[in-house]
Amino acid sequence: MLSWVITFLILALIAGALGFGGIASASLGIAKIFFVVFIVLFVVTLVIHLLTGRKPPVP
Numbered sequence: 001m002l003s004w005v006i007t008f009l010i011l012a013l014i015a016g017a018l019g020f021g022g023i024a025s026a027s028l029g030i031a032k033i034f035f036v037v038f039i040v041l042f043v044v045t046l047v048i049h050l051l052t053g054r055k056p057p058v059p
Contacts, residue, residue, distance in 0.1 A: 004031075004034050008027045008028070009031040012024045012028040015027060016028075
């Protein structure tokens with residue numbers, strides 16, 4: 001999911017540099033939403049891991 005954030009951020013930067021303001025702002029908005037979702041999922045996973053105390057599987 002983080003790759004989507006980076007993709008939309010790069011798209012926004014390129015569109016902004018070329019003068020496409022509408023596309024740049026839309027791409028930046030999508031990148032912000034994906035970033036927030038990524039951070040929320042990370043925090044939820046971290047809290048669940050800390051509460052359960054399970055160790056990751058060893059190969």
